[in-house]
Amino acid sequence: MTESAAKQIRRVILEQSKRAHVGHIGSALSVADIIAALYDGVLRVSEPKDPERDRFVLAKGHAMLAVYAALFLKGWLSKEDLNTYCGDGTMLGVHPEYGLRGVDFASGSLGQGLSMAAGAALAARLQQSPRRAFALLSDAECNEGSVWEAVMFAAHQRLSNLIAIVDLNGQQALGYTEEVLSLSPMAARWRAFGWDVHEVDGHNVAALQTTLAGLDTAGGPPHVLIARTTFGKGVSYMEGQIKWHYWPMSDAEYRQAMQEVEALP
Amino acid sequence: MRKAFVETLTELAARDPRILLLTADLGYLALEPFAEAYPGRFFNVGVAEQNMVGLATGLAEAGFIPFVYSINPFAVLRPYEFIRNGPIQHRLPVRIVGVGGGLEYGTNGLSHYGLEDVAVMRVQPGITVIAPADAGQTRSAVAASWNLPGPVYYRIGKDDKAIVPGLEGRFELGKVQCLREGSDLLVIAMGGIATEAAAAVDELAARGVSCSLGIVAHVSPAPVDELAGLLARHPAALTVEAHYRVGGVGSLVAEVIAERGLRCQLVRCGVASLHNGITGSQRYLHDLYGLSVEKLVETALRTLSQTKP
Numbered sequence: 001m002t003e004s005a006a007k008q009i010r011r012v013i014l015e016q017s018k019r020a021h022v023g024h025i026g027s028a029l030s031v032a033d034i035i036a037a038l039y040d041g042v043l044r045v046s047e048p049k050d051p052e053r054d055r056f057v058l059a060k061g062h063a064m065l066a067v068y069a070a071l072f073l074k075g076w077l078s079k080e081d082l083n084t085y086c087g088d089g090t091m092l093g094v095h096p097e098y099g100l101r102g103v104d105f106a107s108g109s110l111g112q113g114l115s116m117a118a119g120a121a122l123a124a125r126l127q128q129s130p131r132r133a134f135a136l137l138s139d140a141e142c143n144e145g146s147v148w149e150a151v152m153f154a155a156h157q158r159l160s161n162l163i164a165i166v167d168l169n170g171q172q173a174l175g176y177t178e179e180v181l182s183l184s185p186m187a188a189r190w191r192a193f194g195w196d197v198h199e200v201d202g203h204n205v206a207a208l209q210t211t212l213a214g215l216d217t218a219g220g221p222p223h224v225l226i227a228r229t230t231f232g233k234g235v236s237y238m239e240g241q242i243k244w245h246y247w248p249m250s251d252a253e254y255r256q257a258m259q260e261v262e263a264l265p
Numbered sequence: 266m267r268k269a270f271v272e273t274l275t276e277l278a279a280r281d282p283r284i285l286l287l288t289a290d291l292g293y294l295a296l297e298p299f300a301e302a303y304p305g306r307f308f309n310v311g312v313a314e315q316n317m318v319g320l321a322t323g324l325a326e327a328g329f330i331p332f333v334y335s336i337n338p339f340a341v342l343r344p345y346e347f348i349r350n351g352p353i354q355h356r357l358p359v360r361i362v363g364v365g366g367g368l369e370y371g372t373n374g375l376s377h378y379g380l381e382d383v384a385v386m387r388v389q390p391g392i393t394v395i396a397p398a399d400a401g402q403t404r405s406a407v408a409a410s411w412n413l414p415g416p417v418y419y420r421i422g423k424d425d426k427a428i429v430p431g432l433e434g435r436f437e438l439g440k441v442q443c444l445r446e447g448s449d450l451l452v453i454a455m456g457g458i459a460t461e462a463a464a465a466v467d468e469l470a471a472r473g474v475s476c477s478l479g480i481v482a483h484v485s486p487a488p489v490d491e492l493a494g495l496l497a498r499h500p501a502a503l504t505v506e507a508h509y510r511v512g513g514v515g516s517l518v519a520e521v522i523a524e525r526g527l528r529c530q531l532v533r534c535g536v537a538s539l540h541n542g543i544t545g546s547q548r549y550l551h552d553l554y555g556l557s558v559e560k561l562v563e564t565a566l567r568t569l570s571q572t573k574p
Contacts (some may be wrong), residue, residue: 098355104326106354112347115316119323119331126285126305128325146347149316158313174442 004204006036006069010234010261012069012082020086024094026232026244027138030068030169030202034136034227036168037208039188043134045188048076048102052186054131055120057105060138061095068092074218111144114164118154121162121222132161132217140172143181148193153197154222155194162222163215164195165257167202169231173245187226196222202227266296266422267364273407274332276300278306281330284411289314291364294357296334300420302359318344321359324350330358330411337363337379337420345385346435352416353389356364359416361386363494366396366420367507368536370551375544379420380384380536383455384512386418387485390523394485398459401425401434402442402482409438411534422457429459429480430467438483441491449476450565451529452497453492455481455506455514458556462505465561472562474569481514490520493525501530501572503565507556532568534561 013028038056045053058067062104068085071077077092084090091100095108105116117135124131141147155163168186171178177183191197198211208227215223231245232238235257249257277357278284287308288300289432305566314335321331333340340363341348354357361383364517365467386394397403403421410417441453445466454462459480466476479495481488496502496518500558504515515533522529536554543553551557555564 048462057328105322106350109346109350112315112319112350113349115319116323116351118316119325120322120327121323122308123324123327123329125327126324133323144317146313146319149311149313150319152314153310153316198436218468243347 003239005040006033007261007264008073009036009066010070010264011258012072012259013065014257016068016085016253017063018249019083021248022086022094023246024062025239025250026241027060027063029235029238030229030231031063031136031167032207032233033203033205034165034167035066035070037205037212037236038134039074041209042212043230044131047059052129052131055104055117055133056132057113057117057135058096058107059135059140060110064094064096065158066145067096086236098177102106104155110138110141110149111146114147114150117158118150118162121154121159122157124161125159130218131170132163134163136165136167139166139168139170139183139186140177140180142166142183142186151190151193151195157223158220160220161216161217163212163214164224166226167229168226169229171231171240171242175242189225192228194221196221197224197226199228202229203233234264236260266398266403266419266425268422268425268454269403270362270407271295271298271463272418273404275424276304277408277562278303283328283330284328284559285324285331286334287317287331289317289421290340291335291339292553302321314339314343314540315347318347318351318359322355322357325352325357325359326355329361332360332362333336334362334364336455337365337382338377340364340531341379341382341418341465349389350469356391356415357546360411360416361416361418362421364421365423366460367459368547368554369423370545371550375539380509381512383484383508383514384516391415393417393483393486395477395482396402396435396456397482398429398432398454398480400458401428402432402436405434405436406482408434420456424457427457428464430482436482439486439488440483441488441539442480442497443476443477443495444480446475447477448499449475450533450569451477451479451495451502452565453479453481453504453514455484455500455508458505458507458551461551461556461558461561464558465565468558468562471564474565484514484517487517489521493527496527498521499529501532501568502532503561503568504533504535505556507551508534508535510537530568530572532564534564
């Protein structure tokens with residue numbers, strides 16, 4: 001069921017990227033399994049406007065197509081609307097805009113999402129609600145100093161209902177993270193700031209869900225999953241390749257990508 | 266104004282549990298009344314203004330009304346993109362409180378001056394911009410606006426003693442407060458410098474110049490119709506603000522004059538550019554930049570002598 005959700009998300013990512021002739025494909029594929037894990041069993045959202053729902057911030061907004069796919073699979077986004085992705089007059093731009101059903105917070109500027117999620121977590125605590133706040137960050141997003149402002153605050157306030165996931169694919173727009181601005185050791189850095197740190201395979205949906213289910217969100221420090229991922233995961237010629245941060249697919253590339261994704265379990 | 270703001274907020278907080286106060290480690294001998302009355306609703310987030318605004322966005326989405334507090338440029342400029350992408354884009358009731366607009370931090374220097382805050386806030390649609398003229402008006406302005414549905418920016422002076430004579434704490438959303446009625450010159454002031462503007466108007470009256478005085482405390486959305494009506498009745502207008510000349514109330518008045526096709530000579534009093542490295546008391550700086558009572562009177566008289574009847 002869950003594997004199939006990840007596969008369906010990848011299919012939508014490829015279909016819509018091709019139809020709209022836009023990039024950011026590799027980034028969306030990188031988080032496809034994390035999004036599948038979250039939307040297929042982790043996020044407690046009875047319906048998108050329920051005030052008591054868990055909050056989710058896609059801090060790395062450029063991977064939003066993966067979330068549109070999940071919203072579509074949840075039935076919160078129609079096929080008709082999905083097919084407006086990156087068209088004129090659409091609510092479905094590259095990055096999430098506030099006002100679209102299922103979007104708790106807009107993003108697009110890196111380094112802002114974790115603060116909003118921390119505010120959402122603090123609000124839940126003040127309102128004595130069990131709801132949780134999730135933020136999915138890119139690894140290179142942690143270049144932004146503001147991320148660490150939020151990291152410090154959450155640890156100081158012991159926001160145990162705040163869960164960050166770092167998509168550790170080792171790539172950023174113009175190069176590999178280790179060459180642009182080293183983030184190593186990522187897990188040790190978060191641990192040093194006082195977070196409960198879990199290193200996981202970001203493409204193993206079951207492992208992601210097990211880890212997330214085991215977090216104590218009623219007490220203790222905030223949690224972070226350092227999710228090891230492969231940029232462009234699932235499409236061989238995109239994996240680990242910088243150009244697929246921005247590049248759109250040709251017809252031949254699209255056919256090959258779809259064949260490979262359809263062959264996934 | 267600062268004391269009046271905190272007292273008013275503390276009173277409102279007793280009535281509405283949604284009100285929270287966040288500070289980026291500033292507000293010594295100012296925020297204590299709120300912090301002591303509501304320790305569970307007061308957060309010193311540390312010296313981290315960007316995170317403070319991000320937090321407020323998350324809190325407001327869940328139903329709170331967070332006030333975020335810092336010295337003017339630290340509240341406005343450092344987290345500006347967070348304000349734009351957060352409360353403004355999400356249309357959430359976050360309140361940005363920038364203390365010490367203009368040159369109020371005197372010898373602390375440029376880093377602490379708020380000279381472009383109104384300009385950068387005014388360009389953003391959807392945020393209410395409020396710059397009270399004195400402590401009494403701060404009380405009524407906060408009381409009138411704390412519960413607005415969208416974001417609000419408050420430019421709050423430090424001075425709690427100065428009073429604008431005749432204002433008597435009046436504030437209405439969307440209104441200019443008219444304190445004097447004359448026919449030769451319209452003086453329009455924004456913020457704490459209104460005290461100097463009012464004194465200048467009185468001095469001009471003593472010298473036989475008939476002046477009107479309008480206080481613009483609700484700067485955005487701008488009271489355009491009311492300003493246009495006032496401007497149409499005067500041959501000349503002088504705007505007074507402790508702010509750069511570009512972008513503030515002087516620019517606002519210029520927009521109104523141009524867009525309504527009015528015949529009114531405008532002179533904008535404000536800071537044209539800073540003398541690099543020069544600091545001093547607020548009084549000294551006001552004089553240096555043409556904002557003291559004496560300089561305002563000089564500018565007004567010069568303007569009138571040059572205005573065609």
